[in-house]
Amino acid sequence: MPKKIIEVDATREDIREMFRKWGFDRSEIEILWDESKDHSRLPGAIVRYLRQRAWQEVSCRAFPTRDQNLRQIFLFLDRVRIAEDNGVAYTGLTGSKELAPVNNEGNRKEDLLDAYDILGASPDDPIEMIKDIYKKKSNYYHPDKQGGNAEKFKRLQTAYELICKSRNVQP
Numbered sequence: 001m002p003k004k005i006i007e008v009d010a011t012r013e014d015i016r017e018m019f020r021k022w023g024f025d026r027s028e029i030e031i032l033w034d035e036s037k038d039h040s041r042l043p044g045a046i047v048r049y050l051r052q053r054a055w056q057e058v059s060c061r062a063f064p065t066r067d068q069n070l071r072q073i074f075l076f077l078d079r080v081r082i083a084e085d086n087g088v089a090y091t092g093l094t095g096s097k098e099l100a101p102v103n104n105e106g107n108r109k110e111d112l113l114d115a116y117d118i119l120g121a122s123p124d125d126p127i128e129m130i131k132d133i134y135k136k137k138s139n140y141y142h143p144d145k146q147g148g149n150a151e152k153f154k155r156l157q158t159a160y161e162l163i164c165k166s167r168n169v170q171p
Contacts, residue, residue, distance in 0.1 A: 008067040009113070015047060015074050016122060022081045024049060026129075027136040031117035033066055034059060045070035047077065050140075112166055115159035127169055134160045 012031060019029050028051075034044030044061035047070075058077060060069040080090075116123055119137065121130050138157065143150040164171040 006067075006071055008070060011067065011071050011074055012113070012117060013122065015070075015077070016120075018074065018078050018081060019049065022084075024051075025133075025136070026120040026122075026125075027133040027140075029120040031070065031120075033114065034061065043069065045073055047073045112162060115162040118155060118159040119163065121163075127164075127167060130160075130163060 015031060016026065016029070019026075028049055030046075030048040032046040032048065034046050042061045042064055043066045044059055045066050046057060046059040048055050048057045050056075058073050060072045060076075063069050063072065083090075113123070119130065119133050121133050125133075134156070138153060138160075139145070140148075141153040141156055142148045143153055161171050
């Protein structure tokens with residue numbers, strides 16, 4: 001039986017839906033691409049989510065494409081969610097790695113989809129929801145706030161501006 005190929009857009013939606021079932025707000029998740037300068041490494045995917053005021057991170061580089069790596073992260077996290085729903089408890093799954101830099105390569109559509117992922121939004125979301133998500137995350141990352149991060153704030157701001165520009169809306 002041939003392997004079923006699942007498009008990356010479907011996986012992105014599956015991840016958003018899984019976090020919705022888990023009780024997360026869209027402003028509390030990020031989907032990132034781990035683009036290493038080391039060409040001997042496979043392209044990776046990262047999913048970050050805010051849980052109990054700390055960012056959790058799951059990454060995968062085991063497969064030859066970003067899409068496959070993102071799907072594996074989804075499958076792992078969905079099983080963790082299901083296990084929690086059935087009373088399984090665990091500790092020690094936190095990470096403290098920094099965000100991967102924004103990938104400036106690739107086509108425009110992929111860059112726009114990446115911007116939605118950075119915000120934790122979907123292209124189908126109304127602009128009002130995107131603005132609300134941006135406000136929540138920018139407040140969290142603002143460099144003037146305790147625990148803020150200027151680099152992450154700038155990435156968030158750039159993603160938001162790209163989305164607004166694509167929709168012909170003032171940021």
